[in-house]
Amino acid sequence: MSRIGKKPVAITNGVTAQIENGQLTVKGPKGTLTMGLSDHVEYSVDGDAITVKPANATKVARSHWGMQRTLVANLVEGVSNGFTKILDIKGVGYRASAQGKTIKLQLGYSHDVDLTVPEGLEVKTPDQTTIEITGIDKQKVGQFAAEIREWRKPEPYKGKGVAYRGEYIFRKEGKKK
The missing domain is CATH 3.90.930.12 (Ribosomal protein L6)
Structure with missing residues (x-):
């Protein structure tokens, strides 16, 4: 049951x-x-x-x-009420900016990543290292947040990358001499 x-x-x-x-x-x-x-x-x-x-x-x-x-x-x-997902970007030179219906990500690649915001969602960047995705459809909000995160997942040594707010990143100890 x-x-x-x-x-x-x-x-x-x-x-x-x-x-x-x-x-x-x-x-x-x-x-x-x-x-x-x-x-x-x-x-x-x-x-x-x-x-x-x-x-x-x-x-x-x-x-x-x-x-x-x-x-x-x-x-x-x-x-x-709607749904909101917040992503935090960590790393030197990693940043994001929302420009109308596109979001520009600088994640350490040789090029900027430009993503088009799906219909029905609103993306804000209160600062360069925070992305807020809001909408009424929980599936669309979560899917778009996952697509952004997929470009640079948090790595276990320094924690650099795109992570959900409140996500625990399992950290590994570095190489010893």
């Missing part, structure tokens, strides 16, 4: 949810998100909550149950 799946997703003030044509549409102050519904799970909107239940007692239906409930909760959270 899914412990997460049993809990109904609370719909906060200013958020509405509708189920039509196999799609769940959630509208809120920050925007609108839609999600395709799984055939293995039953969804129902009951006033101020969305409940998710397995359609039958099969193992596949039970395995989809908790994940689908979490996806629904992410939709509601996204349209009401």
Whole structure:
């Protein structure tokens, strides 16, 4: 039994949810998100909550149950509050700057890395070593943060690279003489 799946997703003030044509549409102050519904799970909107239940007692239906409930909760959270990922850049000469719909990264390569910001996301650089990615879709925010991090992952000896804020980087001891 899914412990997460049993809990109904609370719909906060200013958020509405509708189920039509196999799609769940959630509208809120920050925007609108839609999600395709799984055939293995039953969804129902009951006033101020969305409940998710397995359609039958099969193992596949039970395995989809908790994940689908979490996806629904992410939709509601996204349209009401939004999501933010913060990346920290460490290293001499490593820096970032957001310029409109592109972000320019200088990560020790012979060239600058220019990335186009996906639709629906907003990228800010409060200083040269911090990148803030905000949006209403949790998957898009996390995916774009991972794509930026992929250019220069933190290395274990000096910790240089692009890391998530609060991420622990396992440090190794250097070579001894």
